[in-house]
Amino acid sequence: GDSVTQMEGPVTLSEEAFLTINCTYTATGYPSLFWYVQYPGEGLQLLLKATKADDKGSNKGFEATYRKETTSFHLEKGSVQVSDSAVYFCALSDQGGTYKYIFGTGTRLKVLA
Amino acid sequence: DTGVSQDPRHKITKRGQNVTFRCDPISEHNRLYWYRQTLGQGPEFLTYFQNEAQLEKSRLLSDRFSAERPKGSFSTLEIQRTEQGDSAMYLCASSVAGYTDTQYFGPGTRLTVL
Numbered sequence: 001g002d003s004v005t006q007m008e009g010p011v012t013l014s015e016e017a018f019l020t021i022n023c024t025y026t027a028t029g030y031p032s033l034f035w036y037v038q039y040p041g042e043g044l045q046l047l048l049k050a051t052k053a054d055d056k057g058s059n060k061g062f063e064a065t066y067r068k069e070t071t072s073f074h075l076e077k078g079s080v081q082v083s084d085s086a087v088y089f090c091a092l093s094d095q096g097g098t099y100k101y102i103f104g105t106g107t108r109l110k111v112l113a
Numbered sequence: 114d115t116g117v118s119q120d121p122r123h124k125i126t127k128r129g130q131n132v133t134f135r136c137d138p139i140s141e142h143n144r145l146y147w148y149r150q151t152l153g154q155g156p157e158f159l160t161y162f163q164n165e166a167q168l169e170k171s172r173l174l175s176d177r178f179s180a181e182r183p184k185g186s187f188s189t190l191e192i193q194r195t196e197q198g199d200s201a202m203y204l205c206a207s208s209v210a211g212y213t214d215t216q217y218f219g220p221g222t223r224l225t226v227l
Contacts, residue, residue: 004155032214043117043204044156044218089155098169099214100146101206103155 002027006090006104013111019077021107023090031092033073038087080111117219119205125225133191134222138207145188150202195226
């Protein structure tokens with residue numbers, strides 16, 4: 001079945017450092033891909049998405065490119081801030097009719113001032 | 114703000130008791146999903162409604178779990194005879210059927226079974 005694999009955390013960076021969180025997927029068909037962010041005690045917020053190969057999603061300085069050839073959707077940010085500290089989830093949308101999400105296990109990011 | 118709302122936000126119960134959670138999706142969203150998230154894990158799909166019809170249930174959804182969406186609006190998730198293993202965050206999400214499959218999540222209900 002479909003699956004998503006994320007790099008394990010926690011990831012600890014200094015403010016203004018470059019961020020990469022790796023995400024690869026296995027899926028039949030051509031799923032949409034998403035990054036969600038979860039702040040402590042809160043639900044999931046959509047960060048960005050891409051719906052087809054070579055699409056680049058971007059939001060709040062974060063970017064991710066849908067790479068069909070490597071089945072990847074890595075999240076990047078050029079300069080992280082303390083306020084970016086959160087858990088980041090990569091997900092795909094099952095194209096079998098329900099469009100339910102398959103999530104990775106999440107990567108905790110901690111940014112130090 | 115007319116996002117997805119869930120009630121209650123926290124629920125503490127004793128093993129063996131029944132609990133019910135409510136989710137109010139974004140109005141005009143005809144798709145509704147329930148997920149369960151345990152500590153340190155990503156959310157896992159439980160069940161899906163399109164309007165009032167429950168179209169898919171995960172194998173995670175044992176016989177003790179039941180979900181409804183009367184009239185295609187709000188949804189309830191009931192757990193009967195709770196067990197300690199049911200302790201988790203229960204998330205609800207909604208979306209609009211069509212070309213976009215973006216889901217919008219509520220804040221979740223955190224269940225603790227003692």
